[in-house]
Amino acid sequence: MESVLAFEEVKPVSPLDELVKRGLQLPAPEEMSESQLSVKLDELVRDMALLGIYLSSTDHLSDRELYRLLWADLLREPATLMPHNPEFALHLDVIGGCSEQDIQICLKHYADDETRENWAWRFPKDSIPPHEPPPYERDRHLPQRPLPPSN
Numbered sequence: 001m002e003s004v005l006a007f008e009e010v011k012p013v014s015p016l017d018e019l020v021k022r023g024l025q026l027p028a029p030e031e032m033s034e035s036q037l038s039v040k041l042d043e044l045v046r047d048m049a050l051l052g053i054y055l056s057s058t059d060h061l062s063d064r065e066l067y068r069l070l071w072a073d074l075l076r077e078p079a080t081l082m083p084h085n086p087e088f089a090l091h092l093d094v095i096g097g098c099s100e101q102d103i104q105i106c107l108k109h110y111a112d113d114e115t116r117e118n119w120a121w122r123f124p125k126d127s128i129p130p131h132e133p134p135p136y137e138r139d140r141h142l143p144q145r146p147l148p149p150s151n
Contacts, residue, residue, distance in 0.1 A: 012078035015090075019047055019075070029068040038063045044070065049143035051083045057095045058142070059134030060109045066138075069094065089145040109134040 020026060024047050032040060041063050058066050074092055082088040095102040107116055108129040120128050
């Protein structure tokens with residue numbers, strides 16, 4: 001109950017603004033070379049984890065595409081952040097919007113055979129793209145929310 005009350009008392013803020021307040025410089029994507037952008041993306045992802053923000057489903061995006069999405073969109077949306085509460089985390093699934101494009105990306109790059117077959121059975125009019133491994137391997141290297149201590 002205390003966690004719920006604490007959550008309700010926190011005013012949503014722009015994660016981008018919070019990161020900048022903490023001293024992280026976040027230049028526009030077009031202001032950086034590929035190598036500068038990759039370093040900045042690593043720094044951004046680490047600092048997001050310090051705020052309790054964790055990413056998933058990023059392996060279909062290049063570093064520039066992911067940075068641009070975070071910088072221009074996802075981190076500008078107001079969110080409740082509680083970095084001092086280890087039980088709280090904000091999970092940003094890059095394809096979690098359930099748009100037609102998100103669904104196609106999921107089916108193409110992330111869904112296993114069983115999920116793809118289930119989708120085809122449930123939505124026979126939908127086209128199922130051929131499976132392709134995602135072009136990047138970033139997700140397994142991203143910071144993960146720490147597991148709560150076991151009692």
